[in-house]
Amino acid sequence: MKKAALITGGAGFIGSNLIKALTKSFDQLICIDNLSRGKKEYLKEVQNLHFINEDLSNYNEIKRHIDQLQTQFEIDEVWHLVANSDIPSGVANAEIDLKDTFLCSHALCKCFEKIPPKKIIFASSSAVYGDMGDALIDEKSAPLFPISNYGAMKLASEAYLSAWIEKTKSKLIIFRFPNVVGTPATHGVIYDFLRRLIKDKRSLQVLGNGFQMKPYLLCDDLIQIMIFLKSNIKNKREVFNIGPSDAGVFVKDIAKTACEIAGDSETTINYEDNDRGWIGDVPKFKYDIRKLQQAGWSKELSSIKAIKIATKQIFNQLKN
Amino acid sequence: MKKAALITGGAGFIGSNLIKALTKSFDQLICIDNLSRGKKEYLKEVQNLHFINEDLSNYNEIKRHIDQLQTQFEIDEVWHLVANSDIPSGVANAEIDLKDTFLCSHALCKCFEKIPPKKIIFASSSAVYGDMGDALIDEKSAPLFPISNYGAMKLASEAYLSAWIEKTKSKLIIFRFPNVVGTPATHGVIYDFLRRLIKDKRSLQVLGNGFQMKPYLLCDDLIQIMIFLKSNIKNKREVFNIGPSDAGVFVKDIAKTACEIAGDSETTINYEDNDRGWIGDVPKFKYDIRKLQQAGWSKELSSIKAIKIATKQIFNQLKN
Numbered sequence: 001m002k003k004a005a006l007i008t009g010g011a012g013f014i015g016s017n018l019i020k021a022l023t024k025s026f027d028q029l030i031c032i033d034n035l036s037r038g039k040k041e042y043l044k045e046v047q048n049l050h051f052i053n054e055d056l057s058n059y060n061e062i063k064r065h066i067d068q069l070q071t072q073f074e075i076d077e078v079w080h081l082v083a084n085s086d087i088p089s090g091v092a093n094a095e096i097d098l099k100d101t102f103l104c105s106h107a108l109c110k111c112f113e114k115i116p117p118k119k120i121i122f123a124s125s126s127a128v129y130g131d132m133g134d135a136l137i138d139e140k141s142a143p144l145f146p147i148s149n150y151g152a153m154k155l156a157s158e159a160y161l162s163a164w165i166e167k168t169k170s171k172l173i174i175f176r177f178p179n180v181v182g183t184p185a186t187h188g189v190i191y192d193f194l195r196r197l198i199k200d201k202r203s204l205q206v207l208g209n210g211f212q213m214k215p216y217l218l219c220d221d222l223i224q225i226m227i228f229l230k231s232n233i234k235n236k237r238e239v240f241n242i243g244p245s246d247a248g249v250f251v252k253d254i255a256k257t258a259c260e261i262a263g264d265s266e267t268t269i270n271y272e273d274n275d276r277g278w279i280g281d282v283p284k285f286k287y288d289i290r291k292l293q294q295a296g297w298s299k300e301l302s303s304i305k306a307i308k309i310a311t312k313q314i315f316n317q318l319k320n
Numbered sequence: 321m322k323k324a325a326l327i328t329g330g331a332g333f334i335g336s337n338l339i340k341a342l343t344k345s346f347d348q349l350i351c352i353d354n355l356s357r358g359k360k361e362y363l364k365e366v367q368n369l370h371f372i373n374e375d376l377s378n379y380n381e382i383k384r385h386i387d388q389l390q391t392q393f394e395i396d397e398v399w400h401l402v403a404n405s406d407i408p409s410g411v412a413n414a415e416i417d418l419k420d421t422f423l424c425s426h427a428l429c430k431c432f433e434k435i436p437p438k439k440i441i442f443a444s445s446s447a448v449y450g451d452m453g454d455a456l457i458d459e460k461s462a463p464l465f466p467i468s469n470y471g472a473m474k475l476a477s478e479a480y481l482s483a484w485i486e487k488t489k490s491k492l493i494i495f496r497f498p499n500v501v502g503t504p505a506t507h508g509v510i511y512d513f514l515r516r517l518i519k520d521k522r523s524l525q526v527l528g529n530g531f532q533m534k535p536y537l538l539c540d541d542l543i544q545i546m547i548f549l550k551s552n553i554k555n556k557r558e559v560f561n562i563g564p565s566d567a568g569v570f571v572k573d574i575a576k577t578a579c580e581i582a583g584d585s586e587t588t589i590n591y592e593d594n595d596r597g598w599i600g601d602v603p604k605f606k607y608d609i610r611k612l613q614q615a616g617w618s619k620e621l622s623s624i625k626a627i628k629i630a631t632k633q634i635f636n637q638l639k640n
Contacts, residue, residue: 091487094480098426102476106418130482142462143494145482145557152483156422156476160414162450162465163472167411167599174463237465279487 002027004073006066006117008056008108009081011038013186014123014219018079019046021223028073032056032065037085037186056082056104059111066111075115077230080108080161081123083154085187090149091280097153105157109164116168121230124158124176126214126241127151131282138288139176139239148280162237173230174239178248178287181310182219183317189251190307190314193258198318203268204259207277210252210269213284215243216303218310225297232295243287244301251277253304257311322347324393326386326437328376328428329401331358333506334443334539338399339366341543348393352376352385357405357506376402376424379431386431397550398437400428400481403474405507407447410469411600417473425477429484436488441550444478444496446534446561447471451602458608459496459559468600482557493550494559498568498607501630502539503637509571510627510634513578518638523588524579527597530572530589533604535563536623538630545617552615563607564621571597573624577631 003026009015010031015038019029023046031043034055043049050069054061069075084090084100105122129137130145146152158174165172185191197204225242252269259267276283289297323346329335330351335358339349348368353360354375363369370389374381389395404410404420425442449457450465466472478494485492505511517524545562572591579587596603609617 091483094426094430094484106414110414128479140460140462142460142464143557143559144462144464144479146479147483147486149480149483152476152479155479156472159448159464159466159472159475159479160469163411163467163469163600164414166467237463239463280483 001074002072004028004030004069004075005077005079006030006032006075007079007081008032008104009038009083011035011040011042012081013182013184014180014222015081016042016184017182017219018081018223019043019049021227023048030069030075032062032082039184042184057099057107059107062107063111070115076118077121078108078112078117078119079121080105083123084150087127087148087150087280088278091278094149097149101150101153102156102160105160109161116165116170119171119173119230120161120165121173121175121226122158122161124174125151125154126176126178126285126287127282128155128158128176129285132285134286136286136288137241139241139291147282150280165236171233172237173233175226176239176241177222178215178217178243180219180222181216181306183313185314185317189254190258190311193255194262194311194315194318197258197262197267201263201267203270204255204263205270206251206255206272208251208272208281208283209275210250210255210271211275212251212277212281213248215246215248215287216306217242217244217301218306221301225292228297229292229295240292240295241287241289242292243289244303244306245289246303247286249303249307254307257307261311261315321394322392324348324350324389324395325397325399326350326352326395327399327401328352328424329358329403331355331360331362332401333502333504334500334542335401336362336504337502337539338401338543339363339369341547343368350389350395352382352402359504362504377419377427379427382427383431390435396438397441398428398432398439399441399443400425401443403443404470407468407470407600408598411598414469417469421470421473422476425480429481436485436490439491439493439550440481440485441493441495441546442478442481444494445471445474446496446498446605446607447602448475448478448496449605452605454606456606456608457561459561459611467602470600485556491553492557493553495546496559496561497542498535498537498563500539500542501536501626503633505634505637509574510578510631513575514582514631514635514638517578517582517587521583521587523590524575524583525590526571526575526592528571528592528601528603529595530570530575530591531595532571532597532601533568535566535568535607536626537562537564537621538626541621541626545612548617549615560612560615561607561609562612563609564623564626565609566623567606569623569627574627577627581631581635
């Protein structure tokens, strides 16, 4: 039987890049996306694609598609990326992350009750750790006290997937992402800064005091790491922090980079007094990526380099 | 304004004992229970009780009650005990723990959006840790890979509550329970063994090989510990493993105790070959309770003593 991989959220920023990276490894790629932020055109060059334009929480519809596809393909891998990616919106209205993140994970599993995939690869987040202050965060850092509903529903999904595979032969690989940057950008700090500067280059308003510090990774590097790791998994359940080799960059450095590219010598940057951008924003975190390195990943990756490359890429995207 | 505490699942085994223990500390106690396992009669001696016979997931109904009560009382403490307590049922049908555990936590928070309580005290479980083999489990043990949907939805609730309080002044105290025994029993291993023996004392069938080993605590001791701890909390979020001083007892010892009380010298005990009672059963776990002790709890508590006392209590309950 022909081999397939299913990517949920596959028309989004990370998902579309992932599909392109996986296209040669499978006979068929299947994408589920409701196109809320994603776009079908991001995938136009992919030949072996079956596109399902549906909200993943619509169990009955999704189930019908998957049942039908499983008569033709062995869906070996499920990459589960669907989530609400707008963190502040989920703090204001808890229904958003519940429905768009957690209940989607729930519905997805339900669709695979009959024929579970060999591997479920889940896009989790540093947000599951909550605010750990200056601690270096590794995969065993605990207790987990998320401070945004985004992080809570990612953790809830991890837990649900972990329990769900118990009655199957499936393996679960959880990747806890840092901030990921690149194109096609649909949201995020660089995207926001550039859009504002393109509208008005006289000044840039930053949420928070600019001293929020986080690690950043280019989407291409993230995908390379994930594909590298997923082939070497031995345990039934595995979790990896994915991040660059450094401790990250300040938001003020991102603002300056954005101004260099989309502003001019007159652009003023305005900060707020508070140390975080919004309720639920983790002002700083540092990843310990030794587990990633011990698994064999040796390429050095820099946050500021990622920011500089992504800012140029996104500027070009927005200008076109 | 008069002070109140709300106990969800307050007509159940642990909840009804908790309400009795709290009755003198508050002007009013409020119990929400759908009476699926609990009974109103367990609370008949409690004078200052307002009983709401509703399923906690019925947001609109519960909200109406809470809004009305908050015009008369300051609901300072919310003890959230509602959950599906039948672990195997939730492995077979994931909707059960989703609805009866997680979505109840979600609905509860939503009811308190306007006037959050000072403290939310959540009855979590050792099941959030999954199967950690021979490791001694403390509150920082990780990663958390629950193997039952019961454990997953407890962890999801922890995460949700943690994120929800971020925008409030509330504190969150998470207690991760061991196996809790006593009366009025509504479920559990002792209850099952005794019911079977009362029906037929010739033989007792045990799920698993009898070598599952877990810590047990009497409900009265659990409640004393929780009330002791909740007064001494300084952090916004806190988590405690609650357990006895020892590593636990074997299921075969519980079976023997049950036979001593409800069987006779002829009773044979039959075991299965497998090391766990059902899919999702954690065959053994050991709690590190040093955090509990460092917080000032010094009473030594024994699992086998808890089993012996509870078996007598439950036998009397079932005989009456």
